[in-house]
Amino acid sequence: MASRFTQLVAKLEYPLYVVTTAVRNERAGCLIGFATQCSIHPPRFLACISKRNHTLSLARRATTLAVHIVEEKDRDIAELFGGETGDDVDKFARVRWHYAHGVPILDACERWFAGAVLEQIDLGDHVGFLLEPRDAEQSGTSQQLTFQQARDIEPGHKP
Numbered sequence: 623m624a625s626r627f628t629q630l631v632a633k634l635e636y637p638l639y640v641v642t643t644a645v646r647n648e649r650a651g652c653l654i655g656f657a658t659q660c661s662i663h664p665p666r667f668l669a670c671i672s673k674r675n676h677t678l679s680l681a682r683r684a685t686t687l688a689v690h691i692v693e694e695k696d697r698d699i700a701e702l703f704g705g706e707t708g709d710d711v712d713k714f715a716r717v718r719w720h721y722a723h724g725v726p727i728l729d730a731c732e733r734w735f736a737g738a739v740l741e742q743i744d745l746g747d748h749v750g751f752l753l754e755p756r757d758a759e760q761s762g763t764s765q766q767l768t769f770q771q772a773r774d775i776e777p778g779h780k781p
């Protein structure tokens with residue numbers, strides 16, 4: 623059953639995001655596909671981070687996460703944040719970014735929002751971060767990069 627489910631979900635299509643956060647002078651971020659709006663009134667978004675990821679240890683202590691919509695034109699961002707781990711490299715030394723709401727915002731991304739962490743939910747091998755959006759920016763609407771388009775990126779941490 624588990625392997626039939628794995629085969630089924632492997633063929634699904636969904637958008638990708640980069641989640642970033644900061645605590646004091648430390649920054650972290652990773653590519654995620656397990657993410658969705660989960661309430662309209664009030665507005666809520668669920669972002670799921672693997673327990674293996676470097677980003678999790680910082681996110682656990684953070685009050686705010688930024689969620690960036692990854693566009694097809696930003697494949698290099700997906701490769702950096704999905705294919706490298708903060709255990710080994712400083713991803714933020716390789717991109718242009720600035721602070722907003724105390725978290726790093728990637729300059730290349732034209733759509734992002736910052737969300738306050740309301741709850742951390744143990745979901746299995748991922749932790750769900752229930753976010754209340756506090757700010758959202760949209761300077762353009764390109765085509766979103768999707769899971770199937772990015773499946774060839776070798777995750778920095780094995781799932």
Ligand SMILES: Cc1cc2nc3c(=O)[nH]c(=O)nc-3n(C[C@H](O)[C@H](O)[C@H](O)COP(=O)(O)O)c2cc1C
Binds near residue numbers: 655708773
């Ligand atoms: C297509 C794709 C989707 C991914 N989805 C998730 C996800 O939903 N949640 C997650 O925690 N990691 C996901 N990853 C894996 C992380 O982005 C990857 O392991 C990253 O290198 C972790 O970085 P970190 O160790 O600096 O946090 C995905 C990777 C790829 C290539």
